Amino acid sequence: MSRHVLISGASIAGPALAHWLHHHGMTATVIERAPRLRLGGQTVDLRGAGRTVIERMGLEPAARARTTHEAGLHFVDGRNHVRASFGSESLNGDGFVTELELLRGELADLLYQHTRDTTEYIFGDEITGLSDSGDGVDVTFRRGAGRRFDLVVLAEGFRSRTRDLVFADIARTRSFGLYTAYFTIPRAETDGNWARWYNAPGRRVVLLRPDNLGTTRASLSFLHPQGGLDRQPLSAQHEFLRGHYADAGWETPRVLDAMGDSDDFYFESIGQMRLDRWSRGRIAALGDAAYCASPLSGMGTSLALVGAYVLAGELARHPDHREAFDAYEAIMRPYVEQAQNVSALAPRLAAPKTRTGIRLLHTAARVAANPRIGRLTTRFTNPPADAIDLPSYGVDGG
Known part of the structure; x- marks a missing residue:
């Protein structure tokens, strides 16, 4: 179908959708605000239906070659003593750490390299206007000349500005009162091949994860009643984090010292995106821009990959784009709703306020890590990554 x-x-x-559109005989142009591919970011996992989509793309071997080789997750105390451990095989291999853990930038690069010869990529530009005339969409850009397309898909992030050009009146967000800062720091002798999770009183978490590039991925997560911290200037964000974590203990001073030199620092308020509809006319939304489930869900990558697969497949199946968009939403909506079913208590349970609460968390983690108990708790702890019957769309292996 020539669209x-x-x-x-x-x-x-975005690149995943470009792959499937080309597979079904359509043409894709991808526009990205950044001047080049964004290779930063933390670890993501390929699990459930998301992993199935990667397999159907023929990219599982390439993805496996780029894994972080993370052995699992240790919960540690202020003296770096391990209080509980979850190996990559724990919780049926689908728990905190899976066998297919990749850096977000590594997965983005894999998808880009796989599609760059069949897809037009435009970096350093962005959409400034969208006019749907019924038989096409006229698009204006900040730098490039205006162009006309059959369809437009917004596959940006949770804070997508372009989404607000189309869906602002039907977009709702759910906030958890949780902030997270992500950045890369130099590898230290204490960094092995296990991720380490440290809780400090005051609902503060420090997480250090090994990567496959010789560095360590750090994150600082905390609950805070003040809104808008993520909208402050970079210097103010750094200053706040240094003050807020000044007495946290463990290896936090090392993390704070390295924070200012990191070139991929990113600070965000954790939340979910709820759109009443994922399409209007010839314009649709995909991934975090449409249905961000938050990092708490463990489902962001699966939703992006599966959503791209289903959207392209339904566009190939239906000559009428309205029917295709409706089918895409009908298939994906139940999967998304399960992914977004994150308890408001989850951040508080993961980041206790007191030392007593932290000891209780460690005890609960040790119990859950027990293989016999773990088999009983996986239905409550594992994200619903397989909770969808993927159509085949004529793809081998489907």
């Missing part, structure tokens, strides 16, 4: 589709966003969902 030319403009995709806004070159992270995970």
